[in-house]
Each structure stands twice: as structure tokens, then as C-alpha cells.
Amino acid sequence: MPMDRYADMENKLRILEDLNMMYIRQIALSLQDSDIQKKIDHEIRMRDGACKLLAACSQRDQALEAAKSLLTCNTRIMAYMSELQRMKEAQVMQRVARRSDGTRSSDAGPMDDRLPCKGKVAISDLRIPLMWKDTEYFKNKGELHRCAVFCLLQVGGEIHDTDMVMVDRTLTDICFDNTIVFSEASPGFELRVELYSCCSEEDYSAGSAPRKLASKLSSSLGRSAGKKLRVAMDPGACSPTSNGGAVTLLLPGHAVAGPKYHLLAHTSLSLSHVQDSFRTHDLSISGNEDCSYWVPLYGSVCCRLAAQPHCMTQQMMSGCLKVKQLGGDPQSWTNVYGVLKGTNLFCYHRQEDMEANVEPAFTIAINKETRIRASEKDPHSKAQSICISNQYGGEEVTHTLSADSHEETHRWMEAFWQQFYDMSQWKQCCDDLMKIELPSPRKPALVTSKQGSLYHEIVIDTSDDISTVTDILTRRMQELELRSQLGTSPPWMSLFEESPGGPRTPRLARHSPRSPHRLPHSPLSPLRCPWPGLLSSDASLTSDSDSPCSTSPCSRHRGWAEPLSSPRFRPRTLSLDAKLSTLRGRGYGGVLQCSCQPPSSSSLGPIPAQCVPQATLSCSSSTSSNSSSEGSHSPSSLDGTPFSRPSSARRSLRNVRAKLDPRNWLQSQV
């Protein structure tokens, strides 16, 4: 049976894998390089973990993340492997050379040649623009073809990966917010940037969004969807370089089920690309449109590549010196403590000053324009002195340094030569210190739920009640009323007077003239004072269905005199949303928004959670209140109040808009 054969093959592959792991470990052991050994062990453990996670997880997002870590681990292991092989080769070569020469050839190393200092290289703000066909961009029907992408960055043996980003046709650029810092890079570094992607088609399970399910039920699979599915189900069809050719044998990723990433594009950056600002570089794209993992790239990548050589950030040399400025008073040597760092030689009066971060006494510039030479033996002093000449403006200023002993002088000369050499190697990085922002430990980005709605993330304190929100609002109203009494009423207050433009029913005309007069005399209960009249007046607008209609009958029956003070009713029957919608109907939206801001950040009862965020955040759209009032769960009792029916025109409008609002769980009264 074919199934057995596959199982057999899988077993064989797994055995090969284990053997390879053992081989790698053996090499590491034989080289007795505990550092690499530890690293390899660590990566192998991570890889095992990722494989297990991949096998165990069911969610697509988890699987994608696990596959990403698997790819990173594999690449790292490959890098360590190659390093090990190199070291092994070097060792073997050394032994061979020694045997043939009889002398140790290790001296032939770069002792005479100078080695440039290492530095920190940081790449940040990676942005890859996309180029969707305009037909795709504006297509509203059909499924969103999504891909998961991430970048792998490699300098020598150091490999880092960025976070994963989901790409679909609503995105114009792929942005990676990570800042990746490579700490020990030589000036001849090669930063390899590789973009991997994996298509992320929704599988047709119960977990998919309701709308998609409905659309799938109603329409059959189109040609493009079918093609994508076919490709997705056929792993490795478009992946000539999945995980690198040789690696597939060594670390068979195929043995592991789950999503597989494919190399989509790559580029190499080096010292010439380093700049303190953003630059655009070209990408080499592998793969074509027919691949499942295809994302239409514009062909370039923008990023900020900065480098901080150690000669700019660290103290290269320090010691006691005697400095004399030429042209100044001869024989006036100043004793200083000199520190060579970056493009300057800082001279402090004492060593303690430097440690205390006191300003140096003076600073001598050491840069590309500086000329340094050892002068002849000064008859007055014992040792050689060093002359440093700089051009300041049109003038040439020369300082003479003298150290305590011949060895000190020699060391200082060495330091200066090394500094010059570093500057010549690191070129533009030594003009000015480039800023590298270390990635701060920030919390992982909020993973939005399947609905992707921010409203589901709002923290709601269940102890608080809708009444607190209404209290805040009424208090604000009261303040404003007081102000209006003083004559400085805000412009929107006029809306509470007879406003000719507002949508009104006969009931409104009856009540509204009373409201401004009523308010100053209203009794203590704050809830009563501004809201009831407005609620009743707009009953027909808001009472499209269950809960808001509770407001209108209540107030209609109870009228003005009847206090809605019974605490039983206050929080439940008068939904905040209904109140807001009435005010909104009079164009109150703008001001209400500001008064709503403070409550929105704090707590709201769990039940009206759906109503309030919409009201606070989108005050302008009046129908959202209608729909959200539909969506409220409050099972309020109506005490036999008559049901009111909206007109059919308003109802159809409400229906359409409510249906388009994905946050709602619609309820209809029948």
C-alpha cells in the first residue's frame, strides 16, 4: 500500500536526520570549541521544539509561527555547520602544513597586517513595497489571498529573523518594525536579507468567518481559487530552493508536516550601503506568479542600515600624556590624561575627571585630515614626541604629545595608526557617530481575534455600570447648563432649543421646548434631567427593536413628572446608546465625542459593550446606534408596554447597515 511506503520513507528520513544531528555534534566535540557546540545544541533543541509544536498545533497562525522558527533554526544550524567545517579544514591544513614544513605556520597569520576593529551593524525599518495589479487591489469579491512573510537577516554566523507579517491585497507595503543589531561585524561584512513567504489559505473548517462560509456555500470554487488550492496541497511544487537544496537532505523539512516557507526574494548589503538615513536597494526575486507563495513585489527594499564601529564608541587608548601646543609658550607642558575615542583625543586634567564625566580640558581632533608624525628626539626630553597637526579653518594647529617612556610613546603611535586604519576601513561610518536605537523590550503586539475587531480588545471592568457613564455625561451636561445660564452657552446648546433642522416627530415638538427650561429646575437625579425628554422625542428613530423601545414607552407613559429614579430601571432600560443616538439625531455628535472620550477608556458594563464603543468612537454614523441597539443583550422587562413598529423604509435601511456591521450579533424582534 502506498501509505506504508510513505511511512517507511518518513521513518528513514527521520533516522537520517538523527544521524546528521549526531554527526554535527561529533564535529563540534572534536573541535573542542565549546562555544559553537553550545550554540548548536541550543539550536537543535529549538528545532526539536518547533517540530513538535508544528505537529501538535491546529491553528494556522501557530503553525506559521512554528514553521518560521523551524526555518530560522535550520538556517542557523547550517551556518554553524559551515563554520565548523571551515574550522575543521583550517585545523587540518595547519596540521598538514606543520607536518610538511616542520614549523608552525600559525605565524603566517595576519600579525603583520592590521585588523580593522569590529563594529555594530543595525538594520531597521525594513519596508518592501508591493505592486498589486489594480484589478486585484480594487476587487471586493472573492477571498483575500493572504501570505505570511518574514525576513531572515544574516551577517556571517549571526542569523536573525523578523516578526511575521500577514500580507493581503489591502497592504501596500510590507513593513517590519524590528531593529536587528549585529554586534560583531567586520567592515567587510555582507548582510544577506532574505524574504520568505508562505501562502495562508483559509481552510474550510468551522473556524472561518461566517461571511466566508456563507459566500462559499452560495458560490462554487472559482478557477483561481481552485488553482491556488491545488498548488497549496502540492508541497514543493514551486519551491526549487525550499530551505536550500543541500539542506533538504541534511535537515529534511519535508518530513515535518505543516506550512512551508519559500524564498521569495533576497539581496546583499555591505559597507557601501551604510548610511545614516533610509535608502532603497534592489531585490532579486525568485519565484513567479504561479507559485502559491507569490506576493507581487515592486522589486526594491527600503531600510536604514547603520554601523557603529568600535573605534567610534569605545576607548581605544588612554594614558597620561604631556601636551604642548606649538606656537604657545615653549616648555609649558600640560599634564593631562588622554583618552582616544572616536574622532577625538580628549584630554582631561585628571583620570578621575574622565570617570566623573567632567568636560575635558581640551580636545584634539583625530580624523581623516589629521597628520601625525613622530618627531625627532627632543634634546630636552628623554623620549620621542608625537606631533599632531590639524587644520582649523585656514590655520594649522599642532600639538606635541610626550609620553613617560619609550614604550608608552610606541603604544600611542600604534593606537593612532590603528585608529587611522579603522577609519579608512569603515569609511563613511567614521565621519559621525550613527545612532543605533536598541530594540526596547516591548510587549508583543496584540493578536487580534478572528474578527480582527479592535472592539473585542477593549478591557471592560465588569464592576462598573452603564450608569457611571451616564452619570459622567449628565454631569457634563449640567456643567454646560450652568454655563448657559451664565450666558456663555456653547454653540451646540442651541440644538436643545427649538432647532428647525433636526429630525423631529410631533412628540419632539411637544417636549423639546420644555427641556431647556426644565433642566435648571430638574430634581437631583441626574439621569432624569437631560435625557428623558430627548429619549421620548426620538422614540420612533431609535425604537427599532427591543431594548431602545423600552426607553420610549417608559418615558412616554411616565411622562416628565414620573422619575426614572428606580434603580432597577436606570442602568438597564435606558441604554446609553439610545440616548446618544437621540442626541446624534440632532447633530450633537461632535461634542458628544469629546465628552465621551473619558468614559470610553475606562470601564463599561459587559452587556452594553457593543453599544458604547460604537457610540463613542463613531458618533457620526447614526445607523450604527440603531444596529448596536439591536445588538444589545439586555433582557429588560417591558411591563406590558405596547410594541412600536418602525416604518418599513427605515427598517430596510437599518437592516442593510446593521448587516454590514461585523461587530454585531444581530437580534430581531418578531
Added chain:
Amino acid sequence: MKGPLSYLQPGRNTKVSDQSETMSFIPGQPVTAVVQRIEIRKLRQGEHLILGFSIGGGIDQDPGQNPFSEDKSDKGIYVTRVTPEGPAEVAGLMMGDKVMQVNGWDMTMVTHDQARKRLTKKNEDVVRLLVTRKSLEQAVKHSMM
């Protein structure tokens, strides 16, 4: 459209039946549930006929927000509110019931609007619902023990 459902219909009052299964929904498999038949006479309110309850759910709605369903992927139609003293309450409908059929029309695989329309047909005075609820299952289980 009559869906591929097989019901156990013990009649108006719950009775012992041969099989009782859970309410879980497995796509493609026939649904088995213990149901209660509820007959609601619509009440005339001006020019509208009302039943006196509210429904929620549907295949176009988000099932995770349904407070009454046990299985949060259940996209069926649930009774979210029953107006006191209304026709539905009088007929025995309870909040949290899942509506399986209305006058023979399936309600387990409908959109929210389709469900609402099937309940509010103007030419029908009476709706006969088949509803199911957890307590029915338990009652049957207990009586079988």
C-alpha cells in the same frame, strides 16, 4: 427547503423517546435533537402581527457572541428574549431555546434575515416551532434512568 434533519418529536410535552443525542452539530451529519413543539398564535398589533420574542444567530452571524449556545460554533437561531405575557411566552417558548423548524421550514442553516422572514410571514396567523433546549435533553435522560 427542508433540510436533512431527523427529529424526535415527542409532542407538546416532553416525553421519553428512544434515542436522545447531544445538540452538537457535525457538518454533513444529520442532526438529532430532542425537541418540543410550540404553537404560537400571532398577536395583532395595529397592522403588525407579532410573536413576542427576539431571535439571534444565523449562518451569517458570529456564533462566538451567542450567549445561549453551548457550542460556540453553533450558528443556529436562538431565542434571545421573550416578551412577558406575549404570545410566545404563553405558548411555552423560553429564552435560550434553539429554533430548529418553523412551520416545517428548516432554521438550522439559515441567515438571520431568512429566519426573521420565516417567522414574520404576513399571511400566517400561527407558527409552529420545533425548539430544543438543554433541559429537554436532561429531562429525557433522567426519565430514562
